Amino acid sequence: MRGLIFLRDRGIFVLWILIIAVFAVWANPYFATLNNAILVANAAAISAIFAAGVAVGIICGALDLSIPGVAALSSCIAGWMITTGLPVWLALVVGIVTGALVGFVNGVISLRGFNPIIVTIAMLSITSAAASIIAGGYTFPGLTQLDFMGTQRYLGIPAPVWITAGVFLVGTVFLTKTRDGIRLMAVGGSAEAVRRSGIHSDRYKVLAFVISSTCAALGGLVTTATVTEANPSASPALIFTALTAVALAGVSLVGGRGSLPRVLVGALVLATIANGLTIKGVQPYWATGVTGVLLIGSLALERWVTASVSRRLMATAQASVHTGTR
Amino acid sequence: MSMTRHSLKRSLLAVGAATTLVILTACSSSDGTGEASTSAEPSATEPAAMESEAPASDLPKTLVFAPLALSIPAMQGLSDGVSGYGGSQGWEVIVQDPKLDPATQVQQVTEVLESGRAGALWIIAIAPASMTDVLHAAQEKGVPVLINGVPADYGFDGPQAGITFDTIDYEAGGAALGEQTGMCINEKLGGEATIIYGASPAGTAGKEESDAAFLEALEATAPGVEVVQTWDITDRAASQTDVGSILQAHPEVDVVAAANDEGALGAIGAFKAAGKDLPCVTDFGGNDEVLGLVEAGTMYATVALQFEEDMIQSFDTLAEMQMDPTAVGPELTVPLKVTNAAS
Numbered sequence: 001m002r003g004l005i006f007l008r009d010r011g012i013f014v015l016w017i018l019i020i021a022v023f024a025v026w027a028n029p030y031f032a033t034l035n036n037a038i039l040v041a042n043a044a045a046i047s048a049i050f051a052a053g054v055a056v057g058i059i060c061g062a063l064d065l066s067i068p069g070v071a072a073l074s075s076c077i078a079g080w081m082i083t084t085g086l087p088v089w090l091a092l093v094v095g096i097v098t099g100a101l102v103g104f105v106n107g108v109i110s111l112r113g114f115n116p117i118i119v120t121i122a123m124l125s126i127t128s129a130a131a132s133i134i135a136g137g138y139t140f141p142g143l144t145q146l147d148f149m150g151t152q153r154y155l156g157i158p159a160p161v162w163i164t165a166g167v168f169l170v171g172t173v174f175l176t177k178t179r180d181g182i183r184l185m186a187v188g189g190s191a192e193a194v195r196r197s198g199i200h201s202d203r204y205k206v207l208a209f210v211i212s213s214t215c216a217a218l219g220g221l222v223t224t225a226t227v228t229e230a231n232p233s234a235s236p237a238l239i240f241t242a243l244t245a246v247a248l249a250g251v252s253l254v255g256g257r258g259s260l261p262r263v264l265v266g267a268l269v270l271a272t273i274a275n276g277l278t279i280k281g282v283q284p285y286w287a288t289g290v291t292g293v294l295l296i297g298s299l300a301l302e303r304w305v306t307a308s309v310s311r312r313l314m315a316t317a318q319a320s321v322h323t324g325t326r
Numbered sequence: 327m328s329m330t331r332h333s334l335k336r337s338l339l340a341v342g343a344a345t346t347l348v349i350l351t352a353c354s355s356s357d358g359t360g361e362a363s364t365s366a367e368p369s370a371t372e373p374a375a376m377e378s379e380a381p382a383s384d385l386p387k388t389l390v391f392a393p394l395a396l397s398i399p400a401m402q403g404l405s406d407g408v409s410g411y412g413g414s415q416g417w418e419v420i421v422q423d424p425k426l427d428p429a430t431q432v433q434q435v436t437e438v439l440e441s442g443r444a445g446a447l448w449i450i451a452i453a454p455a456s457m458t459d460v461l462h463a464a465q466e467k468g469v470p471v472l473i474n475g476v477p478a479d480y481g482f483d484g485p486q487a488g489i490t491f492d493t494i495d496y497e498a499g500g501a502a503l504g505e506q507t508g509m510c511i512n513e514k515l516g517g518e519a520t521i522i523y524g525a526s527p528a529g530t531a532g533k534e535e536s537d538a539a540f541l542e543a544l545e546a547t548a549p550g551v552e553v554v555q556t557w558d559i560t561d562r563a564a565s566q567t568d569v570g571s572i573l574q575a576h577p578e579v580d581v582v583a584a585a586n587d588e589g590a591l592g593a594i595g596a597f598k599a600a601g602k603d604l605p606c607v608t609d610f611g612g613n614d615e616v617l618g619l620v621e622a623g624t625m626y627a628t629v630a631l632q633f634e635e636d637m638i639q640s641f642d643t644l645a646e647m648q649m650d651p652t653a654v655g656p657e658l659t660v661p662l663k664v665t666n667a668a669s
Binding site: 027030031033035036039042043046128132136137138139141142151158223226227228229231232233235237274275278279280281283285 | 396397398399402403406528555557558560561562563566567568570571572574575591592595598599614615
């Protein structure tokens with residue numbers, strides 16, 4: 001029983017360790033090195049930031065599909081401001097605030113009874129178009145002023161890894177240790193129950209959209225810093241990678257349940273597979289296929305483990321009733 | 327009373343709908359000048375008759391430009407160039423945006439062709455096979471077309487009346503890339519090197535010809551060198567990550583050749599992040615950022631398709647074809663230019 005519960009709550013960690021073990025042997029001696037571990041962490045960092053935004057939205061029952069557009073818009077606004085000679089800090093602040101504002105608008109419109117998926121798809125179009133208009137259909141290249149949060153290393157670790165660590169630390173503390181965070185998760189579980197408890201569930205839905213879009217903006221800015229170019233094209237691959245990491249982490253897609261550390265490991269699993277296969281020189285199509293197989297496998301495992309745990313708990317409860325023990 | 331009012335409304339709706347239908351039918355069967363066709367006129371399936379129905383002089387000086395998608399910077403640049411050059415020649419240019427969707431592209435081009443608005447079509451087909459019917463329709467209407475590829479891509483067995491085919495010589499591009507990479511190896515590394523190659527993703531136009539020509543020219547210029555690994559280029563960030571991983575298995579890599587700019591720039595980023603030197607970088611792209619890196623000495627060479635020159639030759643060809651849309655169109659090739667430290 002304990003084993004099953006462990007597998008349910010920590011299965012993604014076990015999976016990751018297994019994958020690392022397999023590649024450590026198969027891609028020996030290149031895979032299991034400190035430098036490669038840093039590379040994997042760096043590769044996972046950006047997807048993890050986007051995945052954090054998607055996860056917080058889903059946990060609160062608000063799937064935000066505008067994330068690629070928000071990332072492109074924030075990048076292009078910051079890129080334009082830096083190119084025109086404005087201070088870098090101001091460009092970053094405006095980029096982040098833009099993301100938060102888009103999230104706020106998404107939330108407010110969704111609360112009017114509109115389907116959040118349709119609203120965020122519309123916002124994806126609007127933000128993508130706005131990014132293209134700002135960039136005039138081109139890109140903003142040569143943004144080396146952002147190196148400090150892109151390719152720069154601090155204590156030997158790349159800047160995006162530090163930023164991601166900060167996002168997940170703050171996010172985890174917020175969701176598990178603060179009143180607003182716990183309420184936000186509760187809204188995803190049952191908005192009606194929360195409302196009947198006298199809590200304004202609407203406020204928390206809007207907050208989830210704001211957090212989601214802010215993460216998207218931050219992810220867009222970190223991507224820009226890494227490649228020193230702001231690109232107006234909103235890549236749909238962003239949302240799929242983030243959703244894959246979230247699903248691998250066992251975040252309930254109907255809301256109310258999920259853990260940010262597991263989402264981080266979900267992103268690390270994807271980066272580890274891609275890294276290991278690349279080191280072995282395996283064609284990249286295999287990485288995509290393996291990810292799909294893993295996703296279905298982890299969903300099946302989660303379903304089996306959850307059903308097994310529930311069955312055993314019911315059996316224990318019934319036995320307690322009959323024997324009078326607890 | 328209520329019934330009478332409803333009947334009246336229905337009658338008015340029916341009359342309105344019938345009138346609209348008649349007007350739309352008349353417009354759709356009219357030629358470019360907006361004149362309605364009569365029942366005595368030949369049907370649109372009789373090419374010879376249609377050519378005489380839409381003589382060159384009647385075609386408006388309106389060019390419809392249908393690129394792959396305006397979200398691609400190169401396409402945006404080309405559309406700006408076409409609009410600017412066309413405007414300077416007294417043409418109106420309508421730019422479409424099919425967003426990489428073949429069905430949308432066919433629909434948009436068909437609409438503008440059927441409306442009689444198009445005086446000439448410039449199509450960069452997303453899925454060439456889907457454009458075959460559009461080309462036949464344009465021939466029937468006598469509207470000249472310039473389209474990418476070769477006649478066989480569209481089911482033709484040779485050059486066609488009213489159609490110019492504009493093709494990219496991927497083989498020549500790949501060969502130039504291989505030759506420049508070999509030259510860099512000989513000049514900077516004494517003929518010995520460890521190479522990685524960034525290839526275009528599967529399904530990209532010209533991939534097979536370009537990749538094969540690259541390897542052949544590389545072997546001919548710097549015999550004995552080996553490409554130790556190939557990665558597929560999706561975008562700059564992904565290339566940066568992939569090359570970083572490749573460097574774990576092959577830390578001795580000192581040459582990168584890439585099938586496009588994003589691959590080369592991503593590789594440069596990966597080497598920079600790893601704190602390693604990269605003596606030889608070459609690519610098949612040639613955007614402004616890459617040209618700047620060649621000038622600065624960071625890259626050895628870039629092979630670039632000269633789209634601006636091609637734009638001018640293509641536009642001038644279309645304008646000439648409009649004078650006689652029944653003439654067989656020429657086959658054009660996008661010019662190539664190699665820029666390296668020596669040039």
